[in-house]
Amino acid sequence: MTAPSVDTETRPPLGSEPRALSDREVADGFVSGDERCLAVAHARWHGLVHALAARTLGDAREAEDVGQQVFLAAWRGRAGYRPERGPFPGWLVGITRRKIADALAARTRRRDLVVAVGERLSPDGVSVQEPDRVVERLVVTGELAKLPAAQREVLAMAFYGDLTQVQIAERTGMPLGTVKSHARRGLDRMRRSLSETPGVRTATATAG
Template identity: 65%
Template structure:
């Protein structure tokens, strides 16, 4: 199914007419927990869900995350689907709208956290009682290198380093999918190791990263 086939008047999205009968069959299978029916629902409706999410979010990767969340919610909440209240497509669109709103709210939280994280370097530069000059220097250098990372990576690493949060806790705090958090941590640490090694040498600050 192409996305263009879903475009209706005034930019609204609707299922192609030939899918109406099939959707009824898919809906019945969904209500009975049939995985083959659910797979067919995903194939038919994922382009629509992704298009709706991408139009609102303006980010294809975020739209992919939302699409996965929509169909996960549909499967888990299939007992709440009522065919007599409306077609399957309308139900999925409703879930999409809610998940997109959640994604926008999570984006706002990430922006706020990033703004807070921007103050971390200045805080870590202040000497503290009982901290050796070497440790203080390490913290300052680490904060400086963190500030140079892409925003998503800097955000999750700051939460891990300075608030001692686990990856699961970071996902819960920010609303970022756990798989994305793990990816940001992995890439961020790789960048930090490379930058610190290039700048300070293999025995410099951050060798334990």
């Protein structure tokens, strides 16, 4: 009994790979919700997105975060892609630019928030009116909750009560030096927390 013959001409050569999808095929599959095309798109254009974000932001980790946001936004909004308006990579670049703008705006908000908290602790009690007041209060509330009780009490009275350090000392019965110490330490903790993104330089605010 002889072994069946194998037509070697019909077999793919060893080590061959499936045909690579064209950019248009990847885009069409992406828009239709094919998760395989999502994976291909990420592998093919993540480098482009990351390079653009890193060059603008100057920080690789923040650029990586932006890259994740870009592909998530693209996947959620894939129905909005129109091939007639331009190639798929160009569409991703447009989303990338918007996400970079969001990241830069967030930097500015963090920097302004640190300055605002410091100004509220100035000895003369002068405070600055900020535009995003609701956002500011939510963020500060979360940061205050992380502080030790004494620091939290002093900063909360300064921020929410618009009290000067002298007034806080009078209200609490603490020595003025103790109030200043709690304020300075608490503010330093908040500054470090709010400015934890590498490469972001925050303006220095003093506790007076």
